[in-house]
Amino acid sequence: MVAEAIDRNSGLYDPELEAMSADRRRAYHAERLRAVVKYAYDHSPHFRRRMEHAGLTPAAITQIHDLARLPVLKKSTLPQLQKQDPPFGGLLAAPLSEVSRIFQSPGPLYEPEGRRPDYWRMTRAFYAGGFRPGDLVQVTFAYHLSPGGWMCDGGLRALGCVVVPGGVGNTELQAQCLRDLRVMGYVGTAAFLSTLITKAEEMGCNVLEDLCLRVASVSGAMMAESMRHMMADRYRLTIRQIYAIGDLGLVGYECQKASGMHIADDLILQIVDPQSGIELEIGQPGEVVVTVFDHLYPLIRFGTGDLSAVTTEPCRCGRTSARLTRIMGRVDEVTKIKGMFVHPRQVDEVVAAFPEVLRYQVVVRLKGHDDQMAYLVELASGVKPEPLLTKLRDKTRELLKITANVEVVPPGTIVEGAKKILDERRWD
Numbered sequence: 240m241v242a243e244a245i246d247r248n249s250g251l252y253d254p255e256l257e258a259m260s261a262d263r264r265r266a267y268h269a270e271r272l273r274a275v276v277k278y279a280y281d282h283s284p285h286f287r288r289r290m291e292h293a294g295l296t297p298a299a300i301t302q303i304h305d306l307a308r309l310p311v312l313k314k315s316t317l318p319q320l321q322k323q324d325p326p327f328g329g330l331l332a333a334p335l336s337e338v339s340r341i342f343q344s345p346g347p348l349y350e351p352e353g354r355r356p357d358y359w360r361m362t363r364a365f366y367a368g369g370f371r372p373g374d375l376v377q378v379t380f381a382y383h384l385s386p387g388g389w390m391c392d393g394g395l396r397a398l399g400c401v402v403v404p405g406g407v408g409n410t411e412l413q414a415q416c417l418r419d420l421r422v423m424g425y426v427g428t429a430a431f432l433s434t435l436i437t438k439a440e441e442m443g444c445n446v447l448e449d450l451c452l453r454v455a456s457v458s459g460a461m462m463a464e465s466m467r468h469m470m471a472d473r474y475r476l477t478i479r480q481i482y483a484i485g486d487l488g489l490v491g492y493e494c495q496k497a498s499g500m501h502i503a504d505d506l507i508l509q510i511v512d513p514q515s516g517i518e519l520e521i522g523q524p525g526e527v528v529v530t531v532f533d534h535l536y537p538l539i540r541f542g543t544g545d546l547s548a549v550t551t552e553p554c555r556c557g558r559t560s561a562r563l564t565r566i567m568g569r570v571d572e573v574t575k576i577k578g579m580f581v582h583p584r585q586v587d588e589v590v591a592a593f594p595e596v597l598r599y600q601v602v603v604r605l606k607g608h609d610d611q612m613a614y615l616v617e618l619a620s621g622v623k624p625e626p627l628l629t630k631l632r633d634k635t636r637e638l639l640k641i642t643a644n645v646e647v648v649p650p651g652t653i654v655e656g657a658k659k660i661l662d663e664r665r666w667d
């Protein structure tokens with residue numbers, strides 16, 4: 240194959256927004272917030288009712304911190320709202336004729352797409368992931384009913400890429416497309432990328448010589464870092480992750496540095512306590528709550544149900560937005576321990592570095608009024624408890640910011656399929 244002449248690693252798609260100073264970003268967000276609140280209040284019956292319930296008028300929301308006065312609109316309530324007042328529960332702030340497509344997600348939840356090009360604001364994410372104008376890109380998200388395929392399709396075409404709308408399945412035909420068309424970019428899940436490459440190899444392709452794949456943008460589920468490294472080492476394929484939601488479009492995206500997902504510039508993202516809606520300190524995990532400035536479907540203080548945390552450490556790519564450290568799972572799976580939200584996946588993360596631990600379970604108990612967190616661990620035969628238990632305790636404190644007891648239990652105590660976090664607290 241011809242040597243790669245394109246620079247896929249540097250540059251910003253929209254330097255004016257992506258490299259804003261913190262002050263400029265705050266002012267930009269506040270200005271757009273005021274405009275969308277006023278617009279939604281005048282045009283979305285549901286939003287006006289929400290504001291009235293909270294005793295607010297648009298004049299009450301002029302800065303980002305004022306959003307705290309408006310209760311979070313939980314994504315899980317949308318299907319019911321839409322059912323009561325179809326098709327969009329009074330959230331649409333424009334005539335239906337301004338909608339170009341309507342998608343359906345499980346719920347059922349209906350999501351409108353507006354008419355402007357790259358309606359979902361995806362382009363910058365693909366650019367940050369190394370996609371460039373003229374690239375041939377195969378999109379393997381569904382194009383039927385659910386929004387994934389079209390969302391990516393619109394962003395890529397706006398960037399100047401040539402799209403092969405592969406959709407879901409048809410593995411052999413899709414592998415053939417990759418080879419025959421010399422496709423350079425892949426968009427879809429990490430799992431299907433792996434399936435597709437395996438299929439191409441089964442068909443006799445040498446991935447490095449017969450295929451031209453250079454960049455992949457994956458979404459849908461968090462990817463294991465081992466997969467990213469394997470694809471880079473074995474196939475010289477750069478994989479970057481995108482976090483997008485059917486109702487909102489792009490929320491976050493990895494840059495070439497791949498250390499967390501930059502928050503999209505044209506929205507306000509807050510990490511809040513999923514129960515109280517109060518914004519949490521930087522670094523603490525909580526629910527991702529987003530406000531978009533969209534005049535068609537203005538979702539304001541929209542609780543995504545996703546659990547994540549934010550870092551404001553500068554990124555060497557030049558983008559100045561904060562980054563989501565990772566998506567940790569769904570808010571409805573978390574347990575609050577000593578005031579911190581803990582997700583089963585975080586529990587896994589603590590133990591991942593200790594292969595001597597065969598099985599484990601976190602048990603939360605109440606001692607007086609205090610939460611007690613204990614890791615129950617079953618160890619491989621012959622493993623001495625120390626210094627392992629001390630290390631586990633330290634790791635728990637480092638990753639979860641909670642001091643836990645670690646208790647060794649006999650093999651077989653933790654049954655197959657047991658809950659990762661067993662909450663034994665009773666308040667009655």
Ligand SMILES: [Zn+2]
Nearest residue numbers: 494496554556
């Ligand atoms: Zn970056």
